[in-house]
Amino acid sequence: METTARMESFVWYMITGGFTLVVGLWLLEFGTAWTRLWGAGVALAVLGSLGLAAGIGSEIEY
Amino acid sequence: MELASESYWLVRVLFQRALAVIYLSAFLVAATQFRPLVGENGLLPLAEYVDSTNFKDRPSLFYFLPSDRAVGVAAWAGVALSVAALVGVPYWLPEPFSVPASMLLWAAMWGLYLSFVNAGRVFYGYGWESMLLETGVLAVFLGAGASGPPVVVVWLIKWVLFRNMFGAGLIKIRGDDCWRDLTCLKYHYETQPLPNPLSWFAHHLPDRFHRVEVLGNHVVELAVPFLYFAPQPYASMGGAATIGFQLWLMTTGNFSWLNALTIVQSIPTFSDGMLFALAPESVGTPATTPTYLQAAAIGLTAVVLVLSVRPIRNMLSPSQAMNAAFDPLSLVNTYGAFGSVTKQRYQLVVEGTNADDPDPDDWREYGFKGQPVDPDERPSQWAPYHLRLDWQLWFAAMRPRPGPRQRWFRRFLEALLENDDGTLALIEDNPFAEEPPEKIRVLRYRYSFTDPAERAETGAWWTRRQVGTYVQPTRRSALRSAGLGRRRRGP
Numbered sequence: 291m292e293t294t295a296r297m298e299s300f301v302w303y304m305i306t307g308g309f310t311l312v313v314g315l316w317l318l319e320f321g322t323a324w325t326r327l328w329g330a331g332v333a334l335a336v337l338g339s340l341g342l343a344a345g346i347g348s349e350i351e352y
Numbered sequence: 353m354e355l356a357s358e359s360y361w362l363v364r365v366l367f368q369r370a371l372a373v374i375y376l377s378a379f380l381v382a383a384t385q386f387r388p389l390v391g392e393n394g395l396l397p398l399a400e401y402v403d404s405t406n407f408k409d410r411p412s413l414f415y416f417l418p419s420d421r422a423v424g425v426a427a428w429a430g431v432a433l434s435v436a437a438l439v440g441v442p443y444w445l446p447e448p449f450s451v452p453a454s455m456l457l458w459a460a461m462w463g464l465y466l467s468f469v470n471a472g473r474v475f476y477g478y479g480w481e482s483m484l485l486e487t488g489v490l491a492v493f494l495g496a497g498a499s500g501p502p503v504v505v506v507w508l509i510k511w512v513l514f515r516n517m518f519g520a521g522l523i524k525i526r527g528d529d530c531w532r533d534l535t536c537l538k539y540h541y542e543t544q545p546l547p548n549p550l551s552w553f554a555h556h557l558p559d560r561f562h563r564v565e566v567l568g569n570h571v572v573e574l575a576v577p578f579l580y581f582a583p584q585p586y587a588s589m590g591g592a593a594t595i596g597f598q599l600w601l602m603t604t605g606n607f608s609w610l611n612a613l614t615i616v617q618s619i620p621t622f623s624d625g626m627l628f629a630l631a632p633e634s635v636g637t638p639a640t641t642p643t644y645l646q647a648a649a650i651g652l653t654a655v656v657l658v659l660s661v662r663p664i665r666n667m668l669s670p671s672q673a674m675n676a677a678f679d680p681l682s683l684v685n686t687y688g689a690f691g692s693v694t695k696q697r698y699q700l701v702v703e704g705t706n707a708d709d710p711d712p713d714d715w716r717e718y719g720f721k722g723q724p725v726d727p728d729e730r731p732s733q734w735a736p737y738h739l740r741l742d743w744q745l746w747f748a749a750m751r752p753r754p755g756p757r758q759r760w761f762r763r764f765l766e767a768l769l770e771n772d773d774g775t776l777a778l779i780e781d782n783p784f785a786e787e788p789p790e791k792i793r794v795l796r797y798r799y800s801f802t803d804p805a806e807r808a809e810t811g812a813w814w815t816r817r818q819v820g821t822y823v824q825p826t827r828r829s830a831l832r833s834a835g836l837g838r839r840r841r842g843p
Contacts, residue, residue, distance in 0.1 A: 339575075
């Protein structure tokens with residue numbers, strides 16, 4: 291898709307980070323604490339949050 | 353307490369009441385401003401809309417009824433319907449009738465408001481108009497009475513909220529360097545369209561605070577929106593962050609009903625379970641949603657998904673459009689507020705005189721409701737009421753001369769030269785109440801907030817310096833002979 295090919299890197303970070311965060315939080319919702327599913331949820335939520343932070347951070351020039 | 357409750361009965365009640373307040377404000381604005389702005393003899397006459405537009409492109413009741421009487425009836429009907437929605441009339445009806453009555457009520461408000469937006473042209477060219485229409489059409493499918501709303505419609509409202517917020521976040525990063533170096537809010541409070549009583553104070557907060565604010569803005573607009581689609585309590589946390597952000601914006605500026613509407617859209621990020629946790633109250637378990645409403649909601653979802661393709665492509669595009677509707681009914685739109693921030697504030701000051709050979713003291717200034725003119729006058733609070741003329745004056749002042757989007761401006765001057773009652777109702781002070789001025793001119797100033805020491809000494813909120821003349825002194829006859837007057841000339 292043409293739009294995707296031209297997508298700025300910060301947008302890519304925001305979109306993938308945001309989706310990953312949401313998937314992680316839903317896995318947390320359905321997984322019992324300390325199970326593999328729950329652990330995957332935590333990992334994805336952390337990864338997604340880092341992606342969002344990286345997306346915003348990549349555009350800040352301070 | 354089950355925090356992940358999927359019941360949205362109470363959410364719907366709150367959402368509908370709050371949206372009714374926004375509609376009420378919008379219809380009151382139409383009732384009081386539409387005729388002098390775009391009515392039969394308005395600054396942009398309705399006949400021009402009819403002559404220059406294809407109904408299929410910009411459908412409106414006023415295409416077939418381009419009269420001030422029709423405008424008045426439609427606006428006050430909208431006010432009455434909004435009040436009916438606000439007090440929850442469909443909930444008073446017996447169960448088989450509450451859902452269809454609600455659908456009819458919300459559809460009628462949407463249809464009426466669509467007519468105003470499409471006929472209103474430049475005076476209705478704001479993102480929050482199409483946003484109100486898009487939110488309003490979703491409200492048609494929420495139902496009423498004892499049954500719960502279709503959950504899919506609740507998610508469609510979250511989708512509008514997401515595009516509203518995320519679109520605003522993206523366009524800022526793309527639109528202006530000051531959003532990236534965190535300096536935009538050093539300027540924004542002073543240069544925003546209509547400052548309010550607290551804007552001066554917000555402007556004088558420390559630079560470091562403004563930088564943290566900008567960073568917080570990016571987090572709330574770019575990261576938080578994803579939480580709307582997460583399970584509870586994360587969705588509610590996202591909604592609460594959005595509401596807090598909008599409340600700060602409402603506290604420090606006049607942005608019509610944009611912030612209030614965003615807060616309304618945030619209500620569905622909560623569930624009944626979360627609302628009960630905040631204010632324990634039992635409303636019982638909602639009845640099953642009627643099958644026909646579920647089916648209609650699924651059809652609506654299919655339409656929204658298809659129509660979302662272009663707004664999504666726009667959001668992902670580096671050349672993102674700020675606010676745009678992609679269909680004549682404004683069903684699924686793209687949004688993005690304040691992609692760039694003006695660094696200097698320019699103001700138009702309209703002056704009139706009856707002196708034949710006026711010296712500087714002979715010119716007297718008109719006062720506007722929201723745009724500052726008198727430097728000693730404190731900015732006023734107007735939002736969520738919308739001052740359409742004042743917003744256009746802010747846009748007009750960005751250029752040294754009237755541009756193509758200011759076709760209305762010389763008609764506005766002619767209306768002042770005639771002491772036209774409708775036009776005078778749009779402004780605050782008319783210094784020529786006894787008889788209209790012979791001549792009128794428009795000066796262009798640069799306005800800046802006073803610093804705290806100046807304000808303590810003089811009491812003034814603004815300092816100003818003339819930077820040009822927007823319209824040279826002119827008479828009504830000159831406007832007419834140049835074909836710039838507002839009256840339609842006979843054959």
